[in-house]
Amino acid sequence: MLDTYLTFAILGLGFGSIYASLGMGLVITYKGTGIINFSLAALAAWGALVTDELRTTGEFVLPVFIIPDRVTIDSGGLNLWTALPLGLLSTVVLALFSYLAIFRPMRTAPVLARIVASIGLLTTLQTLMLLRFGETPRNVEGILPKEWVTIAGLGIPRDRLYIAAIVVGAALLVGAWFRKSRTGLAIRATAENEEAASLARFSPTSLAGVTWVASAALTGLMLILASSIVPLGPTTYSLFVVPALAAALVGRLSSLTVTTAAGLALGMLQTEVGFLRGRSWWPNFADTSGVFDAVPFVIIVFALFIAGRGLPERGATVQARLPDVIRVTPRWPLVGLSFAAVTALAYLFSNTYRLALTSTLIGVLVALSIVVLTGLVGQITLAQAAFAGASAFLVMKLGDGWPFPLNMIAAVALATVLGTIVGIPALRIRGAQLAVVTMAGAVAIERFVFANPRFVDPSESQVHDPELFGLNLGRQVGRETARVHFTLLVLVLVTVSLLLVTNIIRSSTGRRFLAVRSNERAAASSGVDVAQTKLLAFAISSAIAGLAGTMMAFFLGQFATDSNQFAVFASLNFVVFAYLGGISSINGALIAGVMAPSGIAFVIINDYFDFFGGREYAALAGILLIVTMVINPIGIAGAAEERRLAKLAAKGEEDQLRHTPRMPEEGAPPELEPSPGSPALSVDGLTVRYGGLIAVNGASVEVGAGEIVGLIGPNGAGKTTFVDAATGFTPATGTVTLAGRRLDDRSAHRRARAGLGRTWQSGEFFADMSAYENVLVPTTAGTVRQVAKDIVSPTRDTAVSTAVWAMDLLGLRGDATSRPQDLSLGKRKLLGVARCLAGNPRVVCLDEPAAGLDSGESRELGTRLRDVAGTGIGVFLIDHDMGLVLDVCDRIYVLNFGEIIAAGTPEEIQSDPAVIDAYLGEETADAAPGGS
């Protein structure tokens, strides 16, 4: 039996080599460009298909649409050594073109935009291949010998061993090239820090192009060699992207050897599982191909989440934000008119257009779910189809035992729970990595649950029509295949969902969403529970997706297990159209629904352009997406909003569009409860270790109510680390007590809520909100009750007195509607303090608020700080501005090499020999208020 297991393991080297090849390509691309290239397999497959076509028919296929696409070189077919270089050249040219035309212009676009563009490229390439080479996978004449060889009694096909050897050899060679060659070094440097690499006279753009093309060529070569193991087809290799990603993530998107090993191991494991499924002891519920697909997901989650640190982010120079979120106030007459208009259309349309309208409305729901999660909170998810599918699944399972709308509510609840669970990885990982995790999760759910006959019996997959008070609301009754009842049902649900999401956007919950989207650290320091906020967003998003899934189930009347309706590529399509429409706005969701497959736009185009079929529409959508991403990365709705904003800005009325809340006239300082004895803040024995390095060693500090206490020290003394540790942003030992309550066992946001506020050296603002809105963020608690109220009736909490007081105290009233990034440095510093004050702190820790200020601004800051202290709030000031510190502080601590070396009044500190030695020296004599 052992030899059988070994044989299967070695057989698994075949698929494992393909996973490893794709994984290597993904790693190389990521190192050079920072992009996870979902289209890599398609680029490589193109070259493999061209090669095979040259060998069999002698025709060179060109990657073009519409115009003649083939050139006959030799009607008898070419030999391998002529065909192979031409095929690879074809891939190289295609890859180069795609890089220059698409990804180079998008280098500073948001991560999501680049992911979406690569998906658009994938869609376009697949369609091109389908049109040029047909659907039928080809069994390619093998390049590697296929005969079996016997080794130690085991029969093994040679080609598996050869391909594994080639893949491992390639990994070693390419890895060595990265380490030893100048170009490889340059690529690694660029991956760490583009700016520094540019200064070292490396061109990140050129290097990115090199890696983009090289990865496609290398992967193409591997696929050509492996094409005797796996039939070669237009869509074949795209399905391997999940296991390839799993392998790449195990290699942390940086190590080629680990990625290769992981890919090979994954292939071997999958083949073993395939064999084990036939064993009598294998559990019945796991007797499905989906068990294969759950393996990469588990690996991905483990690699990214359980193992600890997220992957290193690439040190990009500049990266654009997601598009602005446009907040609108519902104008009820307009809402009513729109509802009436769509209702009229539903009645007036022919059946075909009514079906299209219904599909459009369902598409709006799906897109809206993506707007909530990605547009508002910045979380990239590729699992929306899985959430929709879970909902449809439950509706089917409940049968007629649960009447409508109970079955719908239960189904939406299931989707919500599932979405919340899928959102848990988002607490530790973000960006493209989160996209990968959700994608893998969606594949696992789809294959292991939806396609598992143990859970879904195809003979019992019918979904009963919704009925309400005896009225059948189903789509079809008899020969009425597009009943208006169902369309109106969907319309009502869509309208309600749109209004609820609009409420969220306008409310304090929406502000917290935007805060998390803009800057998670700053959000935590403002008292926002980032984890809870993200999970809430996942829950709301998946609920809306679940609602869409329920409507899909009612629309089709069945849960079609083999239709790929809820497959991961459906999720990709949803994201594509949502981004195309505009990811950050309600209007974007409406546009996405109109444009989605089977929606109104498709039907209209199909009616007027006879040559349009589904495949051509997919190609058009892919091309349109790419063009939009390059020219206009913020989507159609976003671009329209920007044009309107520009016009209003020209008239000085841009606030009208942004709907930024107005600041009320008066505010009031916070009423601090008297603390049971001083000090207000006591930090005792704080120690921070980074591995073997002790950054802060047993430091102790006290700050009294209404006192200004300074912390100074040379560069690298550990001042910011001290503040990070005290406020919960860095793990540390020691105690932190605020007004008699221990805080050291609390998370950062809870410390902020308890009254320990802080500012950031780098500002850390919420760029998506106005100055006043920034200050409003800390003022609401985000309780369940608050959220529920916001969804139904948004809290009009713009009149928060402490926020108004803080803005006035720091002289920012005139800048209330400006964006932080539009303010001067000095005002940004003051804004950070104002935001901190608005959260009712007892003590505020100010991390270098004077950095970069001129003398006048520094003096003004000092005055403001005294005003703050005058309200009873303790101020803990960390700064290099000696004049400011000596001028305003009541007491000063001095930190050097992580240890407090002195503490006392400014006069005592100035004359302390240890301090003079370590820090002050000549500077003391020259120090004057406002001097640096």
Next chain:
Amino acid sequence: MKKIRYLIGVLLVFALVAAACGDDDGAETPEAEPAAETTSSALDAEEATTTTEAPTTTTIAPESTASAPEPEPMPGCMTDSPGAVKIGYLGLPLPGNDELFAAGVDYVNDELGGFCGGNTFEVVSCQSLFTPESTVDCLNQFIAEDVVVATGLTLLFVNPNDLTSARLASFGAAPGSVPEAESVESSTHFFPPSTAFLGAPIAAMGELGFENGGVFFTDNASGQSSAETAAELADGLGVSITPTFFAAAPEVPDWAAAMLTAVASGPDFVGAQILSAPGDCPGFISAAINTPNTPPFLAASCAVDAIANAADIAGNYIYSFTILPGDEANAPTDQVADEVGIYRNAVADLPNAPLGGEFGSARDVFGTAINLARAIESLPITEITGDTVYDNLPSAAFDVFMAGPVDCTARPDAGQTGCGTNMWLYEIVADGTFINRGLLPVLQ
């Protein structure tokens, strides 16, 4: 650490290459066991040219022994005012399918002069996008156009309940998956019921003396359901089977691993009753050739690939829903023999013969319109409407194009909608011809 990894990698490369270049004395390609005695005559083999992918023009087997007959008008029902009978066709975006279907319609309308006294078919065509939504839209169009029947291979995306609700008959492939279709009454299809295409080949292998089979099924809901049905049927037929699952489209199966899995249970034959994706036949046969110790196999309808690899797989079996060209002498009727010629002539005029000329497509695509016309001809109706067809089609009894008579009324259960159909078992000969092993039992 990196150096150690590098060293391990280099050693691994050498080990893999050394293993791959090793002696292959012990590895044997499978040879079929001696076939059971046959009572049918071998076929002549004049031109057994083949391809392994969709050819432009193909000669699958020797020239037909019968010349293409003069078409005769169909006997049967007469309608008072013959006219155009609309049928809905759900197109499949594979090269040549639409043309082949249209060729069948043209044959009925032009060569046969229509049916039931001169009625002709008018096709309402709708392209399936392989999505349920587009299929709903197509059905919507069919109903709006008052078609009497829905046809097309992509009926598999249709919800059979929608057809029932609309009282729209379907003809040809099963709507939805086979288990779905069999759970819904009244829409008619003459794709054979599970009992037929699952049980009959197993019974045939049993009659040839095989007792224990490793049988392949697609690894999806339909395949798993089929595996359960097949296992029950096999038990009743005195053959035990062990299912092995291979990845269903659009996923790609590892055929070598799947074959080894099947072989590992020690069967005395391996079988694949449904190989519907275009790459499945070549994959299965290639794996059978290359995997050591593979016992004799039975493959579903893989005539083209069987011919291409005949020298390596002589003595193994395929089954077919139609008489293969060259085997007209064993056709159940002269008409069937003639129909082989008719089909070959039709395909010869088409630039893209679909699916490599597999004879499943002959029946299911080209033959659809012919079979439908014959089915309607057999109905006791004087008016051809959606309602009359829907109510009466389950009682159709007609000669299936290239396959012989079928009686849709002979079903074991009232709820079962598939009609029985003929299937033949063929043994592959090394020169690319086939030995007809006779009709498979029509299990209903």
